[in-house]
Amino acid sequence: MAAEIAAAAPGRIDALSMSWPRPGRVIAWTLLFIGGVVMVTPIVYMLSTSLKDASQIYDLRMIPAEPTLANYVVVLADGRFLRWFANSLIIATIVCVSNVFFDSLVGYTLAKFRFRGRYFVFIAILSTLMIPTEMLIIPWYLMSRTFGWIDTYWGIMFPGVMTAFGTFLMKQFYETVPDDFLEAARIDGLNEFAIWWRVAMPLVTPAISALAIFTFLGNWTAFIWPLIITNSKELYTLPVGIASFAVENQIAWEKVMTGASLATIPTLLVFLFLQRYIVRGVVLAGIKG
Amino acid sequence: MRVKSRMLFGLAVGFGLMTATSALAVEIEYWQYTFEGRVKAIDALIEQFQKANPDITVKHVDFPYADYPTKVAASITAGQGPDVVQLYYGWVDGWLAGNLIQPLPKDAFPHDQIEKNFFSIVKAMKRGDDYYGLPTAVRSLALFYNKKMFADAGLDPNKPPATLDELVDAALKTTKRDASGNLEQEGFGVDMTGQDHHWIREVLIRQFGGAPYSDDYKSVTYDSAAGDAAIQWYVDLQQKHKVGEAGFMDTAQAAFQAGRAAMEIDGTFRLSAFGKITDFEWGVTELPSKDGNQGNYASYWANAIASTTSGDELKAAEKFLAFVTTPDAMKLWLEYAGELPANPAIALTSENQADPKYGPFLKGLAYAHTTLFVEELAQRQTQIDMVNHVLLEGQSVADAVATAAKAEQEVLDKYYKK
Amino acid sequence: MTAAVEADGGVAAARRLWHRLTVHQKHVVWAWAFLAVPILFYVVIRFWPTANAFYLSLTDWNMLHKASFVGLKNYRRLVADPVFWKVFRNTFGYLIIGTPVSLLLAFLIAYQLEKVRFMHGLIRALYFLPFLTTAAAMAWVWRWFYQPLPIGFINDVLALVGLPQQPFLRSTTQALPSVLAAAIWAGLGFQVVIFMAGLRAIPTTYYEAARIDGVSNGAILTQITLPLLKPTIIFLVVFSSIGFLRIFDQVYNMTTNDPGGPLNATKPLVLMIYQTAFSSFDMAYATAQTVVLFLVLLVISLIQLRILRDR
Secondary structure (H helix, E strand, O other): OHHHHHHHOOOHHHHHHHHOOHHHHHHHHHHHHHHHHHHHHHHHHHHHHHOOOHHHHHHOOOOOOOOOOHHHHHHHHOHHHHHHHHHHHHHHHHHHHHHHHHHHHHHHHHHHOOOOOHHHHHHHHHHHHHOOHHHHHHHHHHHHHHHOOOOOHHHHHHHHOOOHHHHHHHHHHHOOOOHHHHHHHHHOOOOHHHHHHHHHHHHOHHHHHHHHHHHHHHHHHOOHHHHHHOOOHHHOOHHHHHHOOEEOOEEOHHHHHHHHHHHHHHHHHHHHHHHHHHHHHHHHHHHHO | OHHHHHHHHOOOHHHHHHHHOOOOOEEEEEEEEOOHHHHHHHHHHHHHHHHHOOOEEEEEEEEOOOOHHHHHHHHHHOOOOOOEEEEEHHHHHHHHHOOOEEOOOOOOOOHHHHHHHOOHHHHHHEEOOEEOOEEEEEEEEEEEEEHHHHHHOOOOOOOOOOEHHHHHHHHHHHOEEOOOOOEEEEEEEOOHHHHHHHHHHHHHHHHOOOOOEOOOOOOEOOOOHHHHHHHHHHHHHHHOOOOOOOOOOOOHHHHHHOOOEEEEEEEOOHHHHHOOOOOOOEEEEOOOEEOOEOOEEEEEEEEEEEOOOOHHHHHHHHHHHHHHOOHHHHHHHHHHHOOEEOOHHHHOOHHHHHOOOHHHHHHHHHOEEOOOOOOHHHHHHHHHHHHHHHHHHOOOHHHHHHHHHHHHHHHHHHHHOO | OHHHHHHHOOHHHHHHHHHHOOHHHHHHHHHHHHHHHHHHHHHHHHHHHHHHHHHHOOEOOOOOOOOOEOOOHHHHHHHOOHHHHHHHHHHHHHHHHHHHHHHHHHHHHHHHHHHOOOOHHHHHHHHHHHHHOOHHHHHHHHHHHOOOOOOOHHHHHHHHOOOOOOOHHHOOOOHHHHHHHHHHHHHHHHHHHHHHHHHHOOOHHHHHHHHHOOOOHHHHHHHHHHHHOHHHHHHHHHHHHHHHHOOOHHHHHHOOOOOOOOOOOOOOHHHHHHHHHHOOOOHHHHHHHHHHHHHHHHHHHHHHHHHHHHO
């Protein structure tokens, strides 16, 4: 079966690129590139502000007059920053793994099994996206108190171990998987769990990579729930820690920007690492499976 | 009773409280938002308090200011929250509606003592016959001005405007525009989302001969000729004199820090941020008067006891609250956090009044008013909208004031006529 | 079934029972077995609080008081509240402009990016970077970009190409699109990546067959790419619509000094809910607003799923 898919794969990009007329491609490339530069302009500004002294932040120049790394030194010298960084990393990673497993399993079940109540379960799960998180704070907090989850890692993580977002995403991608592949595995005598895990999962690697990126990110930047559920500074996540730089009427924007710039690094690394799997798509997945 | 309360409020904290403590060891939690000076001040006070009360442990929890009320609400609802908590005085009614705080017991905090030992603005913490919290420190407004810009415009940098007319005059001289008329530098930084809405209500309206509210703050009374005149004067800064623009440099304080606003009205809390300015020298002075009338607006964060605290924790919480509002605590707070003492006897010393930075704010406290908000954010919004109706929608000042008065009255009625 | 297993008290019995099931019945058992833990999770963590919100919206609950039943009072108040209708219109404004504009842009970018080889990784990263940033920090930057001359970057560009100055955030008509632009900017990378994953999931054999038959590029797009991309499109339409109807962070951060302003021009429903709940502490009223939001979202999602499925 692997050979089947692999055989279908080669030549795809070449076929597409060869057919595209040269001048059109140059124009498209130029437009894409300009668009990309526009997209990062605000981010360059964030970096620029993080390199300014507190007295210079309203100078508003894109290139700082006297760039300084002082803000980075201050932010990183506070030992807690690295702790918060680690907390965010641990939480985002665990939640990410949990989502990849459960969302994928549920999405697969909803896409590839025929049983009564399937659409209802799908809509019910989807409906969880329709209540703003802010309104769930108090019920979740009451629950956390009952179970003793306040001020723990698990307390920060539990609302997100499975999400409707991931389930929906995975369901949509599993629907593109031809049933023939699964049927072939069934005939080979694999049980349903093995069919999902060993045959179906590798076929949706792009979606799983996308899910992993977005779940990681979503948890990396999550603010309000981690703020509410933690009391000790040792358990803060990075966004909660960065928020300490903003007080009532006085916000140390240069530090906020420094924290925000630093916070972007791991997510960028995760993206750069995982995006290859999105791009390689089913081609590689087929060979591996 | 009498003896105990006097001891609570007196200076003899150590010995007096020890005799009154129960034998059981208790732990209470104190919550406030994260800000270096305040955190250090409370840490120092806790250390002193625990030395005097070895059977009480105070756990200090501080967390980011964003979503402060949300966090307090969630935790108190779950019975997991603080025992003593800081809140902005304008939130009292909301927090009472949400049942988050309880009245201060009269035996431990007799009203005559409170009224004697605090600026009269503490009344804003009183609902019915009960006080719901006491401040350690208070804030007021003053006029910040850029000495360099004053000098550049030919004004005396050591003689800031003392009247509203002088303010307009100085603002006109310090406003700068480029060739096509774009604002480069504001003479006066207008910002309703900053402190201007307080300035209008408690200062300008009164200076123009009106009153913003009835004495009990249950009725809005600025929908009057005096009210219209005051708002007109404020709007004129932008529409007639063109010495400032709402939203210029995002906020007036940013414009001032950037050296793009010659003057700005702001609170005590701004001193520390402006302290970082290196490009120019600035000064601070009392709010300008009109026809000899001075005015100011004062506000504060108060310490309150959570509704869920009871028994030994309640007794300990009372003691701690009393402790952080003693004159000594206030002195320590001024030193650590740079906020003005809430007790006039401690605040209005001649030494403090002569201070070039704190002086103008302290003098303002003597004649300051404090708006009795039922819902601070909603009431603030009516004022921001009032000015925006004029600036953005071209409404007449009289109509905009009438609309705002009606909207704010509805907010008040929702609370008082329940 | 569970009862029978326990009665026999053995694995052997379960196995016998299992072998008696038809292939379809086995499938159904597998399906529910896969769903068991997730359903338990969703019921406890999500459905229970939601059901609770429905109940609380009919009471006068304010956190610590025991709630007493007040019928539809909160809903009547909502219908009579002019701010609610303004907010309702804004919320739909975000949806109606935001979803088509962002999806169209994202598809165009993803579709073109697919064909680009030169500096492909870099360009893709450029588009994705905004999605990695912190909302509060970026909102601050955007506020500066929207400033008037000589400060604002965007007005600077407008002046450069000879266009008139715009007030952006200081206008009751332009503020919503201005905030929305920042929101689209922040979410575009997400949509591009999902589209790219969707495009890559289309088996190559289809393209090759089309090429052999000499089908034009345009026909490939409309006859092969778009139909096969349908699951992805459904996902993005439904999910982005929910996102725009639930918009909060961008608005709150962009208009932080006058939240939802000026003059409520940018205020979405979630911001109103948040203010009602945590600055007025009017919890029951806030839950009524939440229920309305929930129903609106549910109806719109169901309609979208129905329309896109039937096509």
